[in-house]
Amino acid sequence: xxxxxxxxxxxxxxxxxxxxxxxxxxxxxxxxxxxxxxxxxxxxxxxxxxxxxxxxxxxxxxxxxxxxxxxxxxxxxxxxxxxxxxxxxxxxxxxxxxxxxxxxxxxxxxxxxxxxxxxxxxxxxxxxxxxxxxxxxxxxxxxxxxxxxxxxxxxxxxxxxxxxxxxxxxxxxxxxxxxxxxxxxxxxxxxxxxxxxxxxxxxxxxxxxxxxxxxxxxxxxxxxxxx
Numbered sequence: 001x002x003x004x005x006x007x008x009x010x011x012x013x014x015x016x017x018x019x020x021x022x023x024x025x026x027x028x029x030x031x032x033x034x035x036x037x038x039x040x041x042x043x044x045x046x047x048x049x050x051x052x053x054x055x056x057x058x059x060x061x062x063x064x065x066x067x068x069x070x071x072x073x074x075x076x077x078x079x080x081x082x083x084x085x086x087x088x089x090x091x092x093x094x095x096x097x098x099x100x101x102x103x104x105x106x107x108x109x110x111x112x113x114x115x116x117x118x119x120x121x122x123x124x125x126x127x128x129x130x131x132x133x134x135x136x137x138x139x140x141x142x143x144x145x146x147x148x149x150x151x152x153x154x155x156x157x158x159x160x161x162x163x164x165x166x167x168x169x170x171x172x173x174x175x176x177x178x179x180x181x182x183x184x185x186x187x188x189x190x191x192x193x194x195x196x197x198x199x200x201x202x203x204x205x206x207x208x209x210x211x212x213x214x215x216x217x218x219x220x221x222x223x224x225x226x227x
Contacts, residue, residue, distance in 0.1 A: 013115070030154070129141070
């Protein structure tokens with residue numbers, strides 16, 4: 001997989017790309033991640049990427065020229081061009097899994113009051129939001145999407161599909177509680193069912209705990225879909 005991240009704040013992503021699972025995935029050849037500075041595609045000496053909105057109003061709008069130039073320089077046949085924006089559809093585990101099957105993603109980091117709509121109409125295949133709140137720019141959301149997608153690539157986490165099959169949101173449930181050694185810590189004991197080695201009972205316990213946790217914390221995940 002190839003991921004290009006287009007942003008006016010490339011330094012925000014340096015540490016993220018040099019740590020943990022993302023760095024390991026790149027080293028093993030599972031993904032190639034490149035960060036492009038949108039200012040490099042600006043058409044003036046000041047490397048301008050924004051201007052005032054037509055019709056008036058507060059803030060600035062990202063100009064179409066650098067966005068068109070950048071995406072047209074980076075794009076390969078079939079690439080998904082994803083704009084990180086508060087108005088996008090909510091990003092979830094299903095979206096991460098779908099994107100992990102793609103060959104090339106271009107993540108465009110929004111900024112200011114948004115991007116010129118002509119760019120959206122011409123090039124954007126998806127608009128994604130990581131939550132119902134507004135951030136200063138789209139670099140952090142792009143990092144979130146990258147992390148969620150890359151960890152699903154074959155071999156990145158190890159353990160095959162089982163490594164991600166029972167995580168929160170892989171099913172419509174939050175993950176069950178987890179425990180490790182020691183079996184007793186400050187008077188708090190690991191549930192005996194987890195120590196008995198009866199795998200059918202362990203599976204039943206975990207599913208019930210997942211249902212209980214989901215019903216308390218995220219009952220919306222158990223609600224029937226709206227038709």
